[in-house]
């Protein structure tokens with residue numbers, strides 16, 4: 578390893594620079610703190626072993642995020658298949674124009690994310706993290722840019738609908754209690 | 757420009773990090789003026805922008821577990837665990853740990869498994885035979901502090917990093933050989949913490965020492981004198 582002097586210094590720099598972002602990603606992907614801790618740890622263990630593959634430190638973040646997603650996919654494949662919402666036909670449903678913006682709660686958002694199939698969940702998480710361009714996201718997922726764009730559009734719409742429905746249910750419940 | 761290109765550019769224009777090329781803006785504008793479908797899509801995109809910002813902010817709102825990066829580094833580099841214990845610490849320290857937990861001190865790291873080997877080799881390595889060694893150990897853990905000089909460090913049994921008032925602080929535990937005297941000391945930089953909770957269980961005493969820019973909150977059982985350095 579040349580760009581930081583030693584492997585140890587390089588890996589330490591990766592942990593210092595990227596632990597938080599990777600943990601957030603792992604948490605949003607897996608929906609659980611323990612799984613997020615384990616996944617993040619696994620990423621750095623793998624990174625330490627494969628450090629020679631990282632030629633340019635400027636690519637470190639993308640590289641680590643890719644390792645994390647692969648580690649996550651490896652785990653969920655080993656487990657069972659969860660039932661996800663179908664996104665067929667979602668694109669036909671229009672957003673409610675200028676409706677007031679509901680308060681978005683982190684846990685509620687996670688519940689909505691958990692319903693999305695991974696191929697939709699990953700791009701939408703990366704999109705909202707604002708760390709990566711569409712092109713970066715496409716590369717991390719190893720799919721064409723157009724595929725990322727269309728999955729993103731649908732996933733964003735599903736999230737908005739799901740969070741709006743939750744807000745409506747909350748409002749209705751609140752009113753109901755007053756009666 | 758066709759509708760597909762227009763929708764693509766609209767998506768790009770949605771992100772601050774993906775500014776449109778000036779050469780793309782005018783053709784897009786022309787297309788939107790001529791195409792009601794894309795104009796409507798642009799309008800909808802604008803309408804949900806506030807919602808998008810709220811989702812983005814919630815998405816990034818994930819608390820990071822305290823102490824995990826440091827633990828991870830120890831694991832990656834096979835370094836000594838943060839939690840060091842000599843063999844006899846468990847029983848005597850248990851009450852102290854319980855009392856400290858009850859008074860608002862939390863363990864930052866999950867206790868690391870300490871092997872018998874570690875325990876046997878620790879004293880020989882002389883990692884913490886005096887306050888200066890403890891300070892340099894803590895510095896490696898990211899805590900730049902001054903341990904109390906009044907204690908007899910041959911009686912030091914463990915050095916840990918705990919959470920006190922939501923910050924990482926050092927906790928040193930001293931135990932005299934007969935285990936009837938034990939003390940845990942929180943090393944708190946001056947003026948950065950509220951006074952430690954004095955409302956603790958009956959068999960425990962607390963003494964606060966202010967010295968060298970630090971507040972040392974000492975929770976102890978037995979005669980504290982038995983843990984202090986003998987001054988010549």
Ligand SMILES: [Zn+2]
Pocket residue numbers: 758759760762787791793794795
């Ligand atoms: Zn059009």
